[in-house]
Amino acid sequence: MSADRMPSSPAPRAVVTGASRGHGLALARFLAGAGYEVVVTARDSAALALARAEIAAVGRVSAVPGDVGDPAHRAALVERVGDRLDLLVHNASELGPSPLPALATADAAAFRAVLETNLVAPLALTQALLPALRRAGGLIAAVSSDAAQGAYPGWGLYGASKAALELLARTLAAEIGDVATVIVDPGDMRTPMHQLAFPGEDIGDRPLPEVTLPFWAWLIGQSRTAVTGGRFEAQADDWTLPVDTVAS
Numbered sequence: 001m002s003a004d005r006m007p008s009s010p011a012p013r014a015v016v017t018g019a020s021r022g023h024g025l026a027l028a029r030f031l032a033g034a035g036y037e038v039v040v041t042a043r044d045s046a047a048l049a050l051a052r053a054e055i056a057a058v059g060r061v062s063a064v065p066g067d068v069g070d071p072a073h074r075a076a077l078v079e080r081v082g083d084r085l086d087l088l089v090h091n092a093s094e095l096g097p098s099p100l101p102a103l104a105t106a107d108a109a110a111f112r113a114v115l116e117t118n119l120v121a122p123l124a125l126t127q128a129l130l131p132a133l134r135r136a137g138g139l140i141a142a143v144s145s146d147a148a149q150g151a152y153p154g155w156g157l158y159g160a161s162k163a164a165l166e167l168l169a170r171t172l173a174a175e176i177g178d179v180a181t182v183i184v185d186p187g188d189m190r191t192p193m194h195q196l197a198f199p200g201e202d203i204g205d206r207p208l209p210e211v212t213l214p215f216w217a218w219l220i221g222q223s224r225t226a227v228t229g230g231r232f233e234a235q236a237d238d239w240t241l242p243v244d245t246v247a248s
């Protein structure tokens, strides 16, 4: 789809950031196949074009290359989305240095870069797309990690960014009634980021990101009020078990 705006149609509309590979690509392809008009983004325009072609084989997709940390890129996304947005998935993420650094020697500039992509940009993009989300009574999903809670050695920069992202998501859920916000921990997946976290290791025993798709299929079918403020583990056995939910 090459138009600057998604066409006016009754199909639900989704933005998936970081959809050129890994979990974002699997999710965007799934959503397009489920009837969503999907807007995908990533920095590497060649990789994003390949992903766009793959997704276009199953449904409607529009690609906007750029960095979620760049205000001009976010403005281009707002323009492409148009008047309403049903689902915004903050999936794009920065792991930080590899091998993962201990906090005692972690670099401040690297920390700022992680925070910019994983924390500052998702809030700025949420703010920019909020009018369109409100028109649709939409859903925001912040993709987090068990590293947000685990205090795993080496994972401090990334984990701190995800912990703060989770607090932003919970606070949005408490502040905003007409748009739902959830936290999604996808669990370990065999992706380029996971390989970066375990350089030189065989990660072949981790599941492919498609393992999360039954969860996403369940989530998009839920009422917004039933899920807002919740933290979900996409590889859990039962997502309908009581979730950690903030009062709103």
Ligand SMILES: NC(=O)c1ccc[n+]([C@@H]2O[C@H](COP(=O)([O-])OP(=O)(O)OC[C@H]3O[C@@H](n4cnc5c(N)ncnc54)[C@H](OP(=O)(O)O)[C@@H]3O)[C@@H](O)[C@H]2O)c1
Pocket (backbone or CB within 6 Å): 017, 018, 019, 020, 021, 022, 023, 024, 041, 042, 043, 044, 045, 047, 066, 067, 068, 069, 090, 091, 092, 093, 094, 117, 143, 144, 145, 146, 185, 186, 187, 188, 189, 190, 191, 192, 193, 194, 209
């Ligand atoms: N893989 C796991 O085991 C695992 C576990 C727990 C949580 N997660 C979370 O799941 C999500 C997906 O992870 P993944 O493993 O699929 O990661 P991945 O393979 O590294 O893919 C990340 C995607 O985000 C894009 N991206 C990165 N920085 C960006 C930026 N500043 N602006 C726009 N796009 C950007 C990348 O493309 P470009 O580099 O071209 O921009 C790529 O499309 C992340 O939020 C991650 O934290 C992953």
